[in-house]
Amino acid sequence: MTSSLSDKQIQHLYWRIGFGISSTELKTIRKLSKNQIINGLFSKSKEYTALSMDFGALLKNPKDLSREERKQLQKLRRDKMNELNLLWYKQLVTTDQILREKMTLFFHDHFAVRLRTPRACLHLNNLIRKYALGNFGDMLMSVSKSPAMLLFLNNRQNRKNQPNENFSREVMELFTLGRDNGYTERDIKEAARAFTGWNFKKDGTFVFRQNHHDYGSKTFLGKTGNFTGEDIIKILLEKKQTARYLVEKLYIYFVNETIDTKHIDHLTNVFYNSGYNLKIVLKEILSSDWFYDVKHIGVKIKSPVELIVGLSKPFQIQYEDPKVLLYLQKKLNQILFFPPNVAGWPGGKTWIDNSTLMLRLKLASVILNSGVIEWSDKGDMPENMIIKQQIYKKVKSRLQKKVKAKPNWEVFLSGLEQKDKTELINFLLQPELSGTATQVISGLDPSDTKNFVIELLSLPEYQLC
């Protein structure tokens, strides 16, 4: 089938597997068939670009540090965590490997780790990136043995006769079967015994400490044997429920938060029979007809990362102080490398409450226009509105003082094919317009393109993709 996609459908695809599409790119892509477009996405993401940074004194053995250096360690760790956060942000905005980065973001949430140890966090992030379009089983095994996971879920403290069941519980509840899906408290205890002895060396490589391992017999999910941690993970992967749980999460993330059982059944079979090949299951989703159904378009509430990166990309925003990105992430409740807990970000409507919504709506005007939305109603603007607006121009909001962003309007405007009202709306907003938006837009003057664009991006509709 070589059916071609409409502009709206291409935008849909690019929002879901990335952060939207530029008008320049759309011009080229629209000439391709659906298969060509999808294959193009995968081939661009064939390679992966690991993040890397200099850890300075963190690499030294603590014993070799001076007292002064040791005091500074905590601050250094914090600084490096921030640096790491911004490093990934930059990669998200500039990368060509968009599908891989989006999948990395998906698994960053799936294997949610909240730590203040930058080396372990960077390592885990690169590990996830490496397997993002590969085999989920391999990813699960490597992640489980990574210093970050061993630290975060306390498996280092899990020893024979002194079990710590934190990892054992979460590997079932969050990483494979899903909460309450066919395992018991007893299974958790038995699996915890199997994971005893898993640890890592100073340089971060995995080590199996035999004298900490419980070599006794364990009964896990109906099987009995002298299981090791590897055995437990293999048994979990044998369960089709693991494939289903992953597929449901992928569907919610990439397609729709309302599950379609028929599609889930089919995708579960595809994923399970492929031996957990992520590329195959993803391709199955993106190549389907239903993925492009109008009921899936413009219905997802953008995550804060999708929102900020999606806004940054087309305008090539430069932040005078990039740390402001940390501030925005915090205020919008999604700090990369700092999920709320081991379950990750709940997403969907939970992104939205009164305070996050107001900041989201203001974001475009703050970043693109010094904090002011030029409200240019052609109709009868009440007098006090005009006065209010003048006041707001003068008193640039506190947020703006903080943000100090430089958008590249020239790039954005010169890329636009059409500056016609309808075209701009279709290009910038994914969902069907609400009654309110239709009403408000009808009163707007599109002749000042720059201003009109900011107004569109300040509508609640821009929060959806």
Add this chain to the structure above:
Amino acid sequence: MDRRNFLKQSVFASGMTLIPSFLKGMEFLRPEQLSGYRNVIIIQLSGGNDGLNSIIPVSNDIYYSLRPEIAKKKEQTLKITDDLAFNNNLKAIAALYDLGEVSIINNVGYPNPNRSHFRSTDIWQTASDANQYLNTGWVGRYLDANCQHPYQAIEVDSSLSLALKGDTMNGIAVPDPNQLYKTTREPFFNNLVINTKNEMLDEDNQGYLYKTLLDTYSSASYIHETSKIYKTTTEYTNHPFAKNLKTIADFIVSGLKTRVYYSSLGGFDSHVNQLNSQDRLLNIYSEAVGALVKDLKKNDRFKDTLILTFSEFGRRVKQNGSRGTDHGAANNIIAIGGSLKKAGVYNELPNLSDLDDNGDIKYSIDFRRIYATILHKWLGVEDKMILHKKFSTLEFI
């Protein structure tokens, strides 16, 4: 200038004309209505607070034998009875206890306890059974059934907990009332609000965004205008949690028509070397609550306030291999108020010789009985509909 004079001189004297037209119909409490307007402050200690090391069974040998490295020695505690003592970081709470303003309720939990943080938090916040999944919180359903405005339940935080999310109404998250107000005043957003009619909104995500915008707009005005009335001069510590309680004091004394306040203190999820981190957090908690109560007493609002502190679960009685404790089940909760009916130790202490299969404390009081008590006896509303079931009430208020 005290609150009464301030009110007379500012709001009433200058008239309501300063308040935008869409705020008409909103009320704040006049001085004569203020007294007796009951509210409840709910504090969640997130991460699973170890109740046994907060309120300590100092005469129990099992406690000491199961926790050889992390048991609190008697001299590290503040005596309650011969058998029970506060962790010595709970000084302010102990002082309130001595005044008859604290009720300790032991063994609170639910059948088939879940030991996952977010699941158990969900259960506590939605007041569901362990095997039941609800997407509304108990405070949210209270809003649905008994309130007219989102601001009648306020979470002083930058985000809103599930507890405050209802079917038709959500509570309001307010980290800082001024900032919330400012962001809603842009002319463009004004125009959006003016052009939105409630009946246009669908149940989908888009409708949800618009509805949240409308709610935010009107609540921000109300909270901003009303909370100007009182700014506390009581000293609170610098911790963000203390700052949040300070904001709550401002709201209560200013006379916001808010019934439920929600706030949380995180960081209790330590599985390793738990003593230091828990002690530090308990101290933050105690100092902040102490300042809040002092503030409310000064303004004669403590008698109308109930402060409930809970955690999503307690910890295992036996320590783990790393000087910590793993996720447990039933736990104690603390009720603090100026009008308690039964202060002191409300019920029997945990029975450490009769633990469940995991080695956790068994519950004897379903946590929803406490909610039912608050809803029915304190807020004076029908609790059965909100909690989906009838739970027998307790006698502490």
